[in-house]
Structures are given as C-alpha cells and as structure tokens.
Amino acid sequence: MYSEAFNEDRKAVIERAIQLNITRFFIPAIDSTYTEPMLQLEQDFPEHIFLMMGLHPTHVKDNYRDELKHVEDMLAKRKFYAVGEIGIDLYWDKNTLGIQQEAFKHQIQLAKKYKLPIVIHCRDAFDEIFEVLETEKGDDLFGIFHCFTGTIEQAHKAISYNMKLGIGGVATFKNGKIDQFLNEIYLKHIVLETDAPYLAPVPFRGKRNESAYILHVLEKLSYIYGVSVEEIASITTRNSQNVFGI
Numbered sequence: 147m148y149s150e151a152f153n154e155d156r157k158a159v160i161e162r163a164i165q166l167n168i169t170r171f172f173i174p175a176i177d178s179t180y181t182e183p184m185l186q187l188e189q190d191f192p193e194h195i196f197l198m199m200g201l202h203p204t205h206v207k208d209n210y211r212d213e214l215k216h217v218e219d220m221l222a223k224r225k226f227y228a229v230g231e232i233g234i235d236l237y238w239d240k241n242t243l244g245i246q247q248e249a250f251k252h253q254i255q256l257a258k259k260y261k262l263p264i265v266i267h268c269r270d271a272f273d274e275i276f277e278v279l280e281t282e283k284g285d286d287l288f289g290i291f292h293c294f295t296g297t298i299e300q301a302h303k304a305i306s307y308n309m310k311l312g313i314g315g316v317a318t319f320k321n322g323k324i325d326q327f328l329n330e331i332y333l334k335h336i337v338l339e340t341d342a343p344y345l346a347p348v349p350f351r352g353k354r355n356e357s358a359y360i361l362h363v364l365e366k367l368s369y370i371y372g373v374s375v376e377e378i379a380s381i382t383t384r385n386s387q388n389v390f391g392i
Contacts, residue, residue, distance in 0.1 A: 147173055147195075148183040151343035151354055159342075160191055163357035171357060172339075172390060174198045174231040174265060174292075177205040178216040196392060198228040203235040203267055206242055206249045214252055221260055227390045229257035230265025231292060234278075237269040247278060254282045263289035263389045266309065272300050279307045290389060293341050298327040305335050310385055312339045315347035315355060318366045328370050333381045337389065338363050 152159055160171070171191070173184060175198050188195040199220045201213045220226070232253040234246045257264045266289065268275045279287070288308035294301065295316050301324075304311060313336055316322040328336075338360055340346075346355035347362040367382075368375040 147171060147342065148180060148187045149343065159356045160194070164194060166358050166361060168357055168360060169194055170196060172196050172198065172227065175200045176202045177213055181220065196227045196390065198230040198265060199226040200229045200232045200253055201249055202231050203233050203246050203250065204238055206246045210245050210249050214249060217253065218256060221256055226262065227392065228263045228265050228289065229253050231267040232264055233267035234271035234274045235267060235269040236271045236274065243274065247274065250278050251282065254287065258286045265290045265292050267292055272296055276303060283307055288389065290337055292339065293345065295324060298330060301331055310335055310337045310389055312337055313367065314339045314341050314363055315345040317363060318347040319351065325370055333371065333378070334385060336382055337386045338382045
C-alpha cells in the first residue's frame with residue numbers, strides 16, 4: 147500500500163476497502179528504503195494499518211547485513227505485528243540463495259525473540275524454504291505462508307510448521323491449480339489476502355490489485371468449499387486474529 151503503485155490514489159484505495167468492511171491491513175516490509183513511507187501510512191490510518199518488519203528476499207543484496215541490522219533496530223524500537231515478508235525467491239536470482247537462506251534464518255530467530263509470527267515469501271523455492279523451517283521448527287515458529295501456490299503435499303507440509311496458508315487471487319485463476327484441492331484443506335488453516343498491487347483476482351487479472359478485491363477471493367472460496375461467504379469470512383478473520391494477535 148505504501149509502494150509507488152498507489153502514489154496517485156492511496157487514500158481512495160484504502161477508504162474504498164474500509165467502506166466494504168475490510169478494516170485490517172497487514173502491511174509487509176520490503177527494505178530500509180521503504181521504512182519511512184510505511185510508517186507514514188500507519189500514521190495516516192492508525193486504526194487500520196498493522197505493520198510488519200523484515201527484509202524481503204528479492205532485496206537481499208550485498209548490503210544484506212546492514213539491512214538485517216535495520217530490521218533488528220526497528221524491532222527493538224517499536225511494536226510490529228509480524229516479521230515479513232521473509233523467505234527465499236529463486237525466480238529472479240538463484241545466485242543469492244546462500245545469503246537469502248542466511249537472512250531468512252536470522253529473521254526467523256528475530257521473530258522468535260519477539261514472539262512474533264513470520265510471513266513467508268516463497269517463489270520457486272519450496273524445498274529450500276522447508277529446509278530452513280525444518281531447522282527452526284517448534285512451538286515458537288508460526289505464521290503465514292503468504293501467497294501459497296504449491297501442491298497439496300506442500301500445503302500439508304507448510305501447515306505442519308504451524309503456518310496458515312495465505313490464499314489470494316491465484317485461487318481465482320483458471321491455471322492457478324490450488325482451487326482443485328483447496329477444499330481438502332480445513333478452513334482453520336486458511337487466511338485470505340490480496341498481495342496488492344500484485345496478483346489481482348479474476349475479473350481484474352492483469353490489472354493493479356487492491357484491498358477491496360479480497361471480496362472476490364472470498365466469493366471464490368465460498369464456491370470451492372460450498373459454504374456461505376459469511377462463514378468463510380468469519381473463520382479466516384478469526385484465523386488471522388490468532389496469528390497476528392489483533
């Protein structure tokens with residue numbers, strides 16, 4: 147929401163969602179260059195914006211140790227609701243795998259220190275993500291496997307590490323695949339999300355995503371599970387409250 151994609155109409159986008167009773171916006175971090183606009187967003191909508199802190203895997207570069215120090219400093223300074231987005235992304239750059247793994251593991255340990263959930267970004271890296279989670283598993287490891295696009299086996303494995311599955315626009319895609327098995331996953335393991343400005347659901351696929359569009363994900367899950375939108379909304383909202391504590 148604080149990214150350049152919303153520079154023209156940020157306030158209107160957020161207010162549009164609030165009018166539709168979408169009132170809690172969980173905002174992931176990217177890197178230190180975005181911290182100020184992220185904090186400003188919270189200042190503008192203090193009752194609705196809940197911030198995370200972390201170093202996004204696509205921004206793990208040569209200066210990653212400085213960036214991780216920034217994450218540590220911010221977590222020590224004030225309240226955040228999760229450590230995220232963190233994880234591994236091998237779609238854009240396979241050469242940084244080693245430092246991505248190091249950054250991921252380090253930030254999981256920070257989350258445990260502050261008793262916070264993690265929000266995982268995974269792209270072309272399920273095995274590598276699970277390898278790190280295996281070394282860190284325990285009651286103090288929990289969170290959300292953001293933008294889940296894997297197989298049913300990978301879904302069960304993610305759940306086994308105390309992760310909820312973040313389901314967004316991909317569930318509405320014809321080739322999204324997760325819609326074919328999602329109803330085999332208990333709703334207690336699911337949260338809804340948008341990943342705005344990315345992955346807009348049908349009928350907005352290919353356009354800029356926004357928070358209001360989560361209602362299209364809700365309707366799709368109602369169809370997949372064969373239960374009312376009210377029940378899906380109630381269960382997934384409660385799941386998110388259990389993760390973030392608010």
